[in-house]
Amino acid sequence: MATATRATASIASSARARARARRTTTTTRARDDDADAGLRAAWHGAEALGNLIGATRATTTRATTAATATAMTRASALEAIRADYAEEYFVSGRGAMAAYARDCEFADPFASFRGLDRFRANVANLGGMMREVDLRIESFEETEDGVQTEWRFSCVLDLPWRPMLAASGGTTHVLNDENRVVRHYERWDVDPRKVLGQLLRPASKIPENQAEVFMASAGSGDVVGAAGAAAPALLRVSAPLWLASAALRAGTHTESTGIEGFFGWLFALACVSQVAKFLRGIGIS
Numbered sequence: 001m002a003t004a005t006r007a008t009a010s011i012a013s014s015a016r017a018r019a020r021a022r023r024t025t026t027t028t029r030a031r032d033d034d035a036d037a038g039l040r041a042a043w044h045g046a047e048a049l050g051n052l053i054g055a056t057r058a059t060t061t062r063a064t065t066a067a068t069a070t071a072m073t074r075a076s077a078l079e080a081i082r083a084d085y086a087e088e089y090f091v092s093g094r095g096a097m098a099a100y101a102r103d104c105e106f107a108d109p110f111a112s113f114r115g116l117d118r119f120r121a122n123v124a125n126l127g128g129m130m131r132e133v134d135l136r137i138e139s140f141e142e143t144e145d146g147v148q149t150e151w152r153f154s155c156v157l158d159l160p161w162r163p164m165l166a167a168s169g170g171t172t173h174v175l176n177d178e179n180r181v182v183r184h185y186e187r188w189d190v191d192p193r194k195v196l197g198q199l200l201r202p203a204s205k206i207p208e209n210q211a212e213v214f215m216a217s218a219g220s221g222d223v224v225g226a227a228g229a230a231a232p233a234l235l236r237v238s239a240p241l242w243l244a245s246a247a248l249r250a251g252t253h254t255e256s257t258g259i260e261g262f263f264g265w266l267f268a269l270a271c272v273s274q275v276a277k278f279l280r281g282i283g284i285s
Contacts, residue, residue, distance in 0.1 A: 071178035072099060081147055081173055081181070088135050090171070090186070091153070093124030099173075101180040108186040119184075130155040130165075138168075146175035156203045160211035164203035167195055227269070228277030234270035238263045 072080070080099035089095030097116060105112060106119045113119075138150040154166035167190050174183035188195065201219050202212035210229045217225030245260035 072180065074175070074179050077175060077179040077181070078142060078147060082140065085137055085140070085149070088133065090123055091130060091133055091135055091155070092127045093120055099175075099179070099181050100184070101176070101182050104181055105183045107184070109188050129158045131158055132156045145172075146181065147173040149173075157199070159199075160209065161202045161215040162204060162208075162212065163199045163201055163215075165195065165198055224273075224276050224280060227273035228280070231270045231273035231277065234266050234273070238266035238270060242267045 077099040080096065084095035084097055084099075087095035089097060097120070100116050102116050103114050104116055104119075105114050107113075133155045134153070136152045138152060139148075141148050148170060150168075150170045152168045154164060156162050156164050167188050169186060169188040169190075172183070172185045172187070173181045174185075176182045200215060202216050204212060207213040207216050210232060214226050214229035217223075217229060242260065242263035245257070245263060249256060249260060
């Protein structure tokens with residue numbers, strides 16, 4: 001009887017453990033799916049930003065050799081890929097990319113798409129935001145399917161808070177029977193979420209402007225510091241709009257609107273933030 005009881009208890013315990021494991025797996029998978037969706041959204045947002053930048057600035061495009069459907073020798077394809085790396089093609093948008101098929105698939109941990117022209121436009125637009133670029137090719141090896149490279153990359157992005165983007169990884173270039181690159185896959189040897197996290201931190205350890213102070217404070221959880229850094233901009237925006245809205249209301253003898261209240265709230269927040277910043281500066285808070 002005792003043996004049967006122990007066996008029953010053991011089975012019940014195992015069942016509970018399996019149920020907990022299933023719940024944990026389901027929860028983890030859901031978190032991963034949410035993270036992947038966030039990464040895809042961030043990638044498409046970056047592409048949209050790059051397209052906007054490309055549309056609003058004058059650019060000069062270097063002449064490049066157009067990719068064609070004709071076959072290449074394997075040696076000439078390898079030489080063309082080497083030449084692209086010499087031009088830092090996947091950072092700058094330069095390079096002939098003569099070995100690539102027009103409908104080549106480009107993929108990375110964030111997203112994938114087809115089209116050489118789209119790839120060129122993306123890297124040219126976003127590459128214009130990169131400063132202090134350092135791209136090092138660690139290896140360049142011919143494989144049965146094409147070419148495998150390993151690289152290290154870093155740059156400072158031309159955003160107000162100047163974040164640094166740094167990663168290592170590799171690129172697989174898959175050739176077809178005509179020695180054209182039909183798949184270009186970038187592998188990042190770092191969690192893509194950490195790469196996105198880098199975009200929120202200023203590269204400079206000593207902040208050099210209010211945007212860098214804001215991002216550094218926000219990244220470290222310093223609410224007072226972040227609010228104090230944002231206060232001047234909030235004052236410049238909210239004060240005139242709030243005063244104009246109040247004057248318009250007084251002149252037209254109308255009731256206060258939600259817009260006036262919103263800008264009034266921003267103005268009050270900016271004032272409180274400035275006071276908190278001052279008190280911290282003199283060592284009171």
